[in-house]
Amino acid sequence: xxxxxxxEDIMKNIDDELIVCNIGFPSRELYDIKxxxxxxxxxxxxxxxxxxxxxxxxxxxxxxIVVIDGDGSLLMNMGSLVTIFANNPRNLTWIVIDNGAxxxxxNQDTYAQxxxxxKIAKSVxxxxxxxxxxxxLKEVIESENASFVIYDTxxxxxxxPIIDLTxxxxxxxxxxxxxx
Amino acid sequence: xxxxxxxxxxxxxxxxxxxVSVPCVNLSKLLNMIDEDEEITHIPVTREEEGxxxxxxxxxxxxxxxxxxxxxxxxxxxxxLKSLSELxxxxxxxxxxxxxxxxxxxxxQVPMGESTPRxxxxxxxxxxxxxxxxxxxEDIREAWDLSVSEGRPVxxxxxxxxx
Numbered sequence: 001x002x003x004x005x006x007x008e009d010i011m012k013n014i015d016d017e018l019i020v021c022n023i024g025f026p027s028r029e030l031y032d033i034k035x036x037x038x039x040x041x042x043x044x045x046x047x048x049x050x051x052x053x054x055x056x057x058x059x060x061x062x063x064x065i066v067v068i069d070g071d072g073s074l075l076m077n078m079g080s081l082v083t084i085f086a087n088n089p090r091n092l093t094w095i096v097i098d099n100g101a102x103x104x105x106x107n108q109d110t111y112a113q114x115x116x117x118x119k120i121a122k123s124v125x126x127x128x129x130x131x132x133x134x135x136x137l138k139e140v141i142e143s144e145n146a147s148f149v150i151y152d153t154x155x156x157x158x159x160x161p162i163i164d165l166t167x168x169x170x171x172x173x174x175x176x177x178x179x180x
Numbered sequence: 181x182x183x184x185x186x187x188x189x190x191x192x193x194x195x196x197x198x199x200v201s202v203p204c205v206n207l208s209k210l211l212n213m214i215d216e217d218e219e220i221t222h223i224p225v226t227r228e229e230e231g232x233x234x235x236x237x238x239x240x241x242x243x244x245x246x247x248x249x250x251x252x253x254x255x256x257x258x259x260x261l262k263s264l265s266e267l268x269x270x271x272x273x274x275x276x277x278x279x280x281x282x283x284x285x286x287x288x289q290v291p292m293g294e295s296t297p298r299x300x301x302x303x304x305x306x307x308x309x310x311x312x313x314x315x316x317x318e319d320i321r322e323a324w325d326l327s328v329s330e331g332r333p334v335x336x337x338x339x340x341x342x343x
Contacts, residue, residue: 020237040240044263048233052264055237055245058221059198063241079226083234087223167268175240
């Protein structure tokens with residue numbers, strides 16, 4: 001199974017949570033699986049999904065935030081593990097779909113193949129560091145600490161189309177939806 | 181007016197309530213003032229680029245964000261400023277300690293310091309270079325208004341002689 005099925009699995013647990021989704025195929029696939037106003041699709045700035053999620057979580061403690069990230073993107077912004085752990089926003093759940101590949105650029109290998117990201121998160125201090133197959137995601141979303149979840153998959157992209165929303169449209173409808 | 185207090189007062193009067201930072205010795209007093217202010221969420225970050233992402237998320241959540249950093253942090257943030265802040269039209273106030281300017285005693289600061297205004301120009305981002313605390317107060321107010329109305333990052337460059 002590849003990322004598309006992983007996102008389908010994740011979305012089975014999502015009701016009114018706000019989602020920040022990683023650049024490239026992850027966002028395209030989420031858009032194809034379940035587009036909603038409360039999805040923030042990244043069109044640029046690889047690596048920053050978890051950072052955007054952190055800012056949102058701190059600004060809106062009344063909402064639950066789910067970040068859908070990837071292993072290559074996490075490797076580009078490892079400092080975010082430290083910043084998120086240190087600030088520990090209880091309403092942030094950071095899911096990293098780990099396919100060991102830079103999927104959107106042609107499935108080149110990432111170094112995530114030779115390291116254990118869940119163990120790294122744990123050693124940084126995340127008590128809530130899990131593998132998706134071992135948890136009830138809803139319980140983790142509702143837990144009292146920031147959470148880090150690895151979802152292991154095979155590499156591979158679906159045929160999900162390009163997102164036909166402009167960045168401004170993505171932002172506007174997201175902000176309108178969460179200000180209600 | 182004190183050089184740090186002028187910036188703090190202006191940030192407050194702009195309604196800035198969310199600040200990320202990577203420190204500079206010249207920003208020490210200002211950072212302490214911000215830490216003591218319970219109305220401002222202050223998040224120190226590991227690298228400036230990460231801070232640009234956090235500020236974008238905070239703005240999505242209704243906050244008015246600023247980043248405090250050395251001008252070296254501009255170099256660490258260029259792609260995020262373009263492909264996140266500019267792309268989605270996120271307002272962002274960038275308060276930069278502009279090192280490598282007149283009076284600098286660390287040679288390592290000079291190359292990036294000399295290039296900083298040219299980099300901002302090439303990025304098509306507006307910036308202000310206040311020379312006095314009174315000027316800084318006014319420039320920050322104007323910079324934030326501009327950033328909100330244009331949906332782009334606007335910078336304040338604070339040279340060594342400013343302090």
